[in-house]
Amino acid sequence: MNNNETKTDFLMARISQNENNQTVDINKWAFEKIKNTDEKINILELCCGTGKQTEYLVQKFPNATISCLDISIDAISAVKNKFHSHDSRMKFFNTGIDDFFKNNEEKFDIIFCSYGLYYSRDMDYVLAKINESLNNSGRLVVMGPYGENNKQLFDILLSLKVKLPDLVISSSSTFMREKVLGFSINNCNAIQIYTTQNNIIWENVESVMNYWKNSTFYNSSIEQEFQKIVEAQINSSGKFINEKKIMLIVATKNA
Numbered sequence: 001m002n003n004n005e006t007k008t009d010f011l012m013a014r015i016s017q018n019e020n021n022q023t024v025d026i027n028k029w030a031f032e033k034i035k036n037t038d039e040k041i042n043i044l045e046l047c048c049g050t051g052k053q054t055e056y057l058v059q060k061f062p063n064a065t066i067s068c069l070d071i072s073i074d075a076i077s078a079v080k081n082k083f084h085s086h087d088s089r090m091k092f093f094n095t096g097i098d099d100f101f102k103n104n105e106e107k108f109d110i111i112f113c114s115y116g117l118y119y120s121r122d123m124d125y126v127l128a129k130i131n132e133s134l135n136n137s138g139r140l141v142v143m144g145p146y147g148e149n150n151k152q153l154f155d156i157l158l159s160l161k162v163k164l165p166d167l168v169i170s171s172s173s174t175f176m177r178e179k180v181l182g183f184s185i186n187n188c189n190a191i192q193i194y195t196t197q198n199n200i201i202w203e204n205v206e207s208v209m210n211y212w213k214n215s216t217f218y219n220s221s222i223e224q225e226f227q228k229i230v231e232a233q234i235n236s237s238g239k240f241i242n243e244k245k246i247m248l249i250v251a252t253k254n255a
């Protein structure tokens, strides 16, 4: 098991925890915006996790071939189990994004990624490869966080003088705008950008602490102080709200 894979289990736990407390079903929200077709197209899903978005891809593109990729063997086993009845049109790759593109010669009509593209080791290389691997008029569809995502949790850390790691700031805040939108402007002739806010509402301290401990911005040295701030807020208002800012970019490659 490599480092990315270990972190993955925590990330998946965080996503599941959000699902139970969120105000917007972000997968439903996203797929209402992605035009479906029953043509025999070729789809690549990067960082598929346990298949939350694969479910929508399978339904909305009933005749498509879908290649699911994830660095985690557990994630790939989960999607294999979940979608075995569609085996004839599905392929599974247990590999990292960068390594996949080193060996890939296939072309795709849709390359989809939700909450994962920023894990690439070399983003510029991967974006160049995505451009090469998309058919003309193919779509790059990326969902991820942007802007003041996680503001309430980050504000506590800032008040405790914790410096957020650069990778946390870039993946949570600037990646969608700078990398994905930047790529789309240079290589695509139609770009649709959608945003929404998903409030994650926790009613007890333990849930907030669990979420934070599973995050990439956990810092054990300030755990007690962090907990005190959360406790004070829940005691005064009965809840703690963390705002997730979500961006969906659908970029159609120049024909």
Ligand SMILES: C[S@@+](CC[C@H](N)C(=O)[O-])C[C@H]1O[C@@H](n2cnc3c(N)ncnc32)[C@H](O)[C@@H]1O
Pocket (backbone or CB within 6 Å): 004, 005, 008, 011, 012, 015, 046, 047, 048, 049, 050, 051, 052, 053, 069, 070, 071, 072, 075, 095, 096, 097, 098, 113, 114, 115, 116, 119, 120, 121
């Ligand atoms: C936050 S989860 C998102 C899963 C799913 N797309 C979703 O939105 O629910 C990130 C996924 O990316 C995978 N991952 C992390 N680094 C990766 C890499 N370098 N290449 C491929 N997958 C990676 C993890 O294993 C994990 O399943």
